[in-house]
Amino acid sequence: MIKEIKEFFKRFVTIYGYSMLATVFFLEVFSPEAQVGKDFFVNMIIFSFVANIPSLIFIIKKEMTDQELMYCQIICIVLEILLLLPLGHHFGLWAGVAGFIVFLIITVIITFAVRFTLYSADAASARQMLERLKEITGEDEDE
Amino acid sequence: MKIFIKKISTNEEEEILVKTHDTNAPWVEYIKQVDRSQAYIIGYKNERMHQIELKDVLYFESVDGKTFLYTLKDVYSCKNKLYELDNLPLFFRASKAMVVNSKKIKTIKPSLSGRFEIVLKNEEKIMVNRHYVAILKEKLGL
Numbered sequence: 001m002i003k004e005i006k007e008f009f010k011r012f013v014t015i016y017g018y019s020m021l022a023t024v025f026f027l028e029v030f031s032p033e034a035q036v037g038k039d040f041f042v043n044m045i046i047f048s049f050v051a052n053i054p055s056l057i058f059i060i061k062k063e064m065t066d067q068e069l070m071y072c073q074i075i076c077i078v079l080e081i082l083l084l085l086p087l088g089h090h091f092g093l094w095a096g097v098a099g100f101i102v103f104l105i106i107t108v109i110i111t112f113a114v115r116f117t118l119y120s121a122d123a124a125s126a127r128q129m130l131e132r133l134k135e136i137t138g139e140d141e142d143e
Numbered sequence: 144m145k146i147f148i149k150k151i152s153t154n155e156e157e158e159i160l161v162k163t164h165d166t167n168a169p170w171v172e173y174i175k176q177v178d179r180s181q182a183y184i185i186g187y188k189n190e191r192m193h194q195i196e197l198k199d200v201l202y203f204e205s206v207d208g209k210t211f212l213y214t215l216k217d218v219y220s221c222k223n224k225l226y227e228l229d230n231l232p233l234f235f236r237a238s239k240a241m242v243v244n245s246k247k248i249k250t251i252k253p254s255l256s257g258r259f260e261i262v263l264k265n266e267e268k269i270m271v272n273r274h275y276v277a278i279l280k281e282k283l284g285l
Contacts, residue, residue: 003274003277007273058257062239062272062274063238063239063272063274064272066256066270069256069257069258073256115255118257119253119255122253122257122259123252123253125253125276125280126251126252126253126259128285129251129276129279129280129283129285130248130250130251132283132284132285133245133246133248133283136233136245136246136283137246
């Protein structure tokens, strides 16, 4: 359970980081004079937390077949959109059709960025394991 | 004679150090037997018993409640249960039905689905859930 909580927290921090980056970028580009208050940061924490909730679907089963995994990924994306659209609107992150489209695109970009970041972390982890395995195998060959 | 038993972490390799005046003493032979029993496993094929070195085992797999062990050349049936085998040093649970020899791993790479793909030295590919990868990391002391 601790491992799952760690994974959840890691994803949460990554989503929050990318959300803040997107905020800074869009504020700089579209309204450089705008300022954000404490409420905005709190809202983004809630937003990132909620965005992470659908990923809990992956811990319902330790071992999934390719098909189950695909279904879970589809459900996760649908849940994310269903949760984030009304919440984003409530927090004033989007309004109107144009705002809706931009918000949707940013959400998709952040989703992929989070996936890519976690994939990179996994790749580093795999390299670390391989190096350790080489050390062990090397030790045996020496014997 | 004094006997020292020290509890160690799972990262460290288990070992027995024997300090003796006579290396041929019966009790030393007995300890050697313990070591041999850990390095070998009994596999059955064509109603014959085979003593297989653990270092030659690629993985153990449970199919319909029976355990099979796979080497580069052969497949044997085995009387041990998977839960007994994943306690072997450097063997780790790769799925509900599989215990893999980590020394037989050729490559590990992540997949976009969030799982890891492990390629064994016989080029066989296994998809491993993150939960089990965490267990492998622990076994490797990472």
